[in-house]
Amino acid sequence: MVKNALAERVTGERLLSNREKPTPEAVRRRPISREFQYPEHPAERTQQPRLFSMNLSFEVLQVLDAIDRTGTFASAAETLHKVPSSLSYLVQKLELDLGVKLFDRTGRRATLTHAGRVVVEEGRRLLEAAEALEFKAKRIEHGWESELHIAVDEIIPFDLLWHHVSEFYKLKLDTKLHLSKEVLGGSWDALLTRRADLVVGAAGDPPPIPNLMARPIGSLKHVFVVAPDHPLASIPGPLTLDMVARHRAVAIGDTSRKLAPRTIALAVNQEVLTVPTLEAKLAAQIRGLAAGTIPECLAVDALNQGELVQKEVTGMRDVTHFYLAWRDDESGKALQWWVDQLDRPDLIDEVVQQRALHG
Structure with missing residues (x-):
């Protein structure tokens, strides 16, 4: 019996020795008893948000x-x-x-x-x-924007907007207004690049802009004027485009960033003096530094006082159309409010009648 027991013990030890020894990974994955838990590795801890008990409510x-x-x-x-x-x-x-x-x-x-x-x-x-x-x-x-960016073309004086700004503030909204100036194609470019939500007085034909909405708000007549002592002033009869191209022109710098810059009444390779505002353009022409077209409503006083001379130019465009423009893909209630106020086909006529460009 002793021999049998000894044989069973030896056999059992051999069986144990033949078994595959567990790897350290297997040992680590063994179920852990409730009485003991391995300490959690700091890297494996989940960061829990700290909650503060507030006494004030x-x-x-x-x-x-x-x-x-x-x-x-x-x-x-x-x-x-x-x-x-x-x-x-x-x-x-x-x-x-x-x-x-x-x-x-x-x-x-x-x-x-x-x-x-x-x-x-x-x-x-x-x-x-x-x-x-x-x-x-x-x-x-309920659809009111947190901010609204309105770009105004150089042709439009801010005096035309102050009444509407005042009425808008009476609504007591949280919408912040941002007003800026653009020139020529820069107004359309502001819509394309989304630096403006609404443009007042965008000049010329609308370019292809996605979701563009453009409403005509009137037209302005331009006149070609020079100082009395300018060489073109003494030429009798209508001028030709070739005659004009031989002399320096003055133009307001287009503020486009992505669209091709636009020009008005400029010839290819013509010398150009670039200025930032209509007032600067008018002053340069009065001083005889350059020739060019300018809105008639802005030039009328200088013409009446003899500071400028109007000349007819054959083939030169003398009317510019203006638009109220926006994109309807992200329109909110603040934008719609402004559209409702300014969507008038005679808005530019108010500029002429008030002669607000002098303000």
């Missing part, structure tokens, strides 16, 4: 504000449609949580302590910010 800030404004807990409770005991509980709990005394209750009126005054005043700022945020979210949800 918008409700208690509103309560503090009401008590300070009305002077008593009872009056504040009436204003907030609550019972005075609920207000007293909220304030006492807040004082306990913060470890500071907010009100001096020795008199008939609830008087704020210095710490209480700080909490109330800062709390009011928080309440105003929260109200503004809620209002802004609702406006955006």
Whole structure:
């Protein structure tokens, strides 16, 4: 029997020795008993967001504000449609949580302590910010843009817009207005590159821009003018384009960034003085530095005073059409409001009638 037991032991040891020894990886993956857990590797820990317990709430800030404004807990409770005991509980709990005394209750009126005054005043700022945020979210949800960029062509004076800006602000929206100036093709380019949501007074034929909406708002007549002592002034009869091309022209620099720059009444290889504004262009022509076309409404005073001479040029275009333009793929309520105000076929006529270009 002893021999049999010994044989079984030897056989068992041989069987154990023939088994495949577990690898360290296999050992690590073995189920771990509840009594012991391997410590978690720092790299495998999941970062949990830290949660802060806030003692202040918008409700208690509103309560503090009401008590300070009305002077008593009872009056504040009436204003907030609550019972005075609920207000007293909220304030006492807040004082306990913060470890500071907010009100001096020795008199008939609830008087704020210095710490209480700080909490109330800062709390009011928080309440105003929260109200503004809620209002802004609702406006955006209902289609009002947070910002609106309006580009105005150099031909359009800002005086034409101030009334509409004032009316827009009366709506008390959170939409921020950004007004800018563009010249010639730069107005169309502003829409193409989305640096403007709306363009007032885009000049010339509309280029191919995706989702473009363009409404005519009128036309302006241009006149070719030179100083009285300019060589072209003494030539009798109508001028030809070749005659004009031999002399320096003055033009406003096109503000296009992506589209090809546009020019008005310029010949190929003609010498050009480039200026930034219509006023600078007019001044250069009055001084005899260059010749060129200019809106008649801007030149009329100089013509009447003899500072400029008008000359007829055969074959030169003398009318420019202007547009109110936008893209309808991202239109919101603020944009639509401005379109409704400015979508008038006689808008440019107002520029001429008011002679606002001098402003």
